[in-house]
Amino acid sequence: xxxxxxxxxxxxxxxxxxxxxxxxxxxxxxxxxxxxxxxxxxxxxxxxxxxxxxxxxxxxxxxxxxxxxxxxxxxxxxxxxxxxxxxxxxxxxxxxxxxxxxxxxxxxxxxxxxxxxxxxxxxxxxxxxxxxxxxxxxxxxxxxxxxxxxxxxxxxxxxxxxxxxxxxxxxxxxxxxxxxxxxxxxxxxxxxxxxxxxxxxxxxxxxxxxxxxxxxxxxxxxxxxxxxxxxxxxxxxxxxxxxxxxxxxxxxxxxxxxxxxxxxxxxxxxxxxxxxxxxxxxxxxxxxxxxxxxxxxxxxxxxxx
Amino acid sequence: xxxxxxxxxxxxxxxxxxxxxxxxxxxxxxxxxxxxxxxxxxxxxxxxxxxxxxxxxxxxxxxxxxxxxxxxxxxxxxxxxxxxxxxxxxxxxxxxxxxxxxxxxxxxxxxxxxxxxxxxxxxxxxxxxxxxxxxxxxxxxxxxxxxxxxxxxxxxxxxxxxxxxxxxxxxxxxxxxxxxxxxxxxxxxxxxxxxxxxxxxxxxxxxxxxxxxxxxxxxxxxxxxxxxxxxxxxxxxxxxxxxxxxxxxxxxxxxxxxxxxxxxxxxxxxxxx
Numbered sequence: 001x002x003x004x005x006x007x008x009x010x011x012x013x014x015x016x017x018x019x020x021x022x023x024x025x026x027x028x029x030x031x032x033x034x035x036x037x038x039x040x041x042x043x044x045x046x047x048x049x050x051x052x053x054x055x056x057x058x059x060x061x062x063x064x065x066x067x068x069x070x071x072x073x074x075x076x077x078x079x080x081x082x083x084x085x086x087x088x089x090x091x092x093x094x095x096x097x098x099x100x101x102x103x104x105x106x107x108x109x110x111x112x113x114x115x116x117x118x119x120x121x122x123x124x125x126x127x128x129x130x131x132x133x134x135x136x137x138x139x140x141x142x143x144x145x146x147x148x149x150x151x152x153x154x155x156x157x158x159x160x161x162x163x164x165x166x167x168x169x170x171x172x173x174x175x176x177x178x179x180x181x182x183x184x185x186x187x188x189x190x191x192x193x194x195x196x197x198x199x200x201x202x203x204x205x206x207x208x209x210x211x212x213x214x215x216x217x218x219x220x221x222x223x224x225x226x227x228x229x230x231x232x233x234x235x236x237x238x239x240x241x242x243x244x245x246x247x248x249x250x251x252x253x254x255x256x257x258x259x260x261x262x263x264x265x266x267x268x269x270x271x272x273x274x275x276x277x278x279x280x281x282x283x284x285x286x287x288x289x290x291x292x293x294x295x296x297x298x299x300x301x302x303x304x305x
Numbered sequence: 306x307x308x309x310x311x312x313x314x315x316x317x318x319x320x321x322x323x324x325x326x327x328x329x330x331x332x333x334x335x336x337x338x339x340x341x342x343x344x345x346x347x348x349x350x351x352x353x354x355x356x357x358x359x360x361x362x363x364x365x366x367x368x369x370x371x372x373x374x375x376x377x378x379x380x381x382x383x384x385x386x387x388x389x390x391x392x393x394x395x396x397x398x399x400x401x402x403x404x405x406x407x408x409x410x411x412x413x414x415x416x417x418x419x420x421x422x423x424x425x426x427x428x429x430x431x432x433x434x435x436x437x438x439x440x441x442x443x444x445x446x447x448x449x450x451x452x453x454x455x456x457x458x459x460x461x462x463x464x465x466x467x468x469x470x471x472x473x474x475x476x477x478x479x480x481x482x483x484x485x486x487x488x489x490x491x492x493x494x495x496x497x498x499x500x501x502x503x504x505x506x507x508x509x510x511x512x513x514x515x516x517x518x519x520x521x522x523x524x525x526x527x528x529x530x531x532x533x534x535x536x537x538x539x540x541x542x543x544x545x546x547x548x549x550x551x552x553x554x555x556x557x558x559x560x561x562x563x564x565x566x567x568x569x570x571x572x573x574x575x576x577x578x
Binding site for chain 1: 370375377400401403404407408409410412414416417418426427430431470474477478480481
């Protein structure tokens with residue numbers, strides 16, 4: 001009995017070996033190769049751009065570059081310090097506007113009106129706004145804030161630039177807040193309401209902290225995106241070859257230099273030193289944005305603990 | 306320590322009744338989930354709601370502390386009297402209702418905070434100003450989970466096992482010192498040993514609280530409850546789905562040993578459902 005059984009098994013042992021020239025195995029291998037090829041092509045620009053900026057700009061980094069003003073045309077000594085400060089200021093203004101408004105809007109969408117017609121409208125509007133070219137945001141602020149001199153009679157200013165960037169940041173912040181809060185399980189909301197928490201307390205103490213990571217990540221990414229924008233700043237924050245007087249309110253209500261606009265201005269000037277400054281500014285900007293992105297990842301990991 | 310004032314009962318015979326459902330009909334949109342429920346839930350006892358799925362027992366339970374408000378399109382007709390006050394009256398604040406009628410849910414749902422904070426959160430937002438350490442310990446002891454938690458009060462509530470988490474949730478509810486505790490299938494996600502512990506907890510709790518529990522487990526109803534309400538669902542003419550209704554409400558003994566209705570007899574003897 002046992003013998004016949006083993007005999008039978010040996011006779012009909014299934015052939016499970018891998019046959020490389022079977023049609024499905026050939027096509028599978030070919031497609032894997034294609035996918036890998038396209039993946040390499042996809043990251044190539046990233047590596048080339050970063051590498052080029054690092055080589056061109058990294059070599060020009062010096063203490064003078066980070067502490068001095070840009071020189072007048074023709075002179076060959078100076079730095080980009082005012083633009084670094086300016087980028088920080090304008091981005092901070094943008095964040096101060098976009099984060100409260102965006103998080104508030106996201107809270108409204110996710111917690112107060114999930115499927116009302118108004119919420120649907122806002123969600124749709126947010127998606128549209130996310131696709132609006134950045135220069136439109138600049139034109140919008142130029143038309144409403146700059147030409148009307150509504151900010152205490154000032155035209156071009158750091159605040160106007162910050163507002164233009166805030167318009168760009170808003171959709172990202174609203175969306176990530178909305179999505180982040182939607183990920184919070186309803187169980188938690190019920191738990192809080194079940195122990196007698198009001199809606200406000202539930203949101204402030206339970207749901208917002210639970211959604212902190214996605215919201216913070218979204219905010220940082222929005223800031224990183226805004227920090228690199230040029231088009232909305234060209235005719236809102238304008239440019240300035242001087243230090244902004246940031247100790248008085250005057251400073252943020254007057255034109256201000258930013259890295260991105262400095263790159264735009266200096267890269268096309270016929271002076272070699274200014275071109276070099278543009279490269280250095282590119283390098284600093286890339287490093288700043290890279291740092292922000294790394295910070296957002298660190299934030300996510302930190303909060304996960 | 307906050308002491309919640311006992312609401313004055315409007316009629317003297319109501320003093321032994323914690324919650325009184327008067328012709329309650331609950332609908333989701335146009336669809337009636339449960340219909341014409343009359344039921345008087347006694348104070349200081351454990352009342353079990355049993356019945357097949359979809360009979361509306363959880364719906365009725367959630368209506369008792371206005372949790373149904375969170376569900377869009379849910380509406381209630383009739384009235385639910387709590388100490389003579391209609392919970393669905395025009396001036397009632399649902400937050401105030403939930404502070405007096407606490408709830409434990411089907412899935413253990415501790416807050417993503419430390420064990421200590423899980424208990425302290427509810428008490429603090431309810432204006433508790435006494436000794437928080439003492440309240441945390443007392444609540445955890447009452448929920449029979451103190452021994453497992455006492456050395457890790459600062460660890461996350463998620464570090465506990467499912468059964469311990471559920472008892473933590475019970476402790477959290479006890480800490481706000483409600484008069485009534487509603488439990489929506491509190492053991493359905495737990496193993497038999499955790500279930501046993503929670504049932505033991507309930508025997509302790511009914512000395513100080515009125516408990517209403519929804520359960521699919523008839524043995525559990527027999528073990529823990531004094532009163533049992535049997536709900537059933539029936540198809541209605543011209544309707545799309547089934548409508549739940551209260552078949553019989555009596556002492557647990559009577560429901561399981563000498564039910565008045567044939568449907569109850571069939572259900573408790575396992576002939577359907």
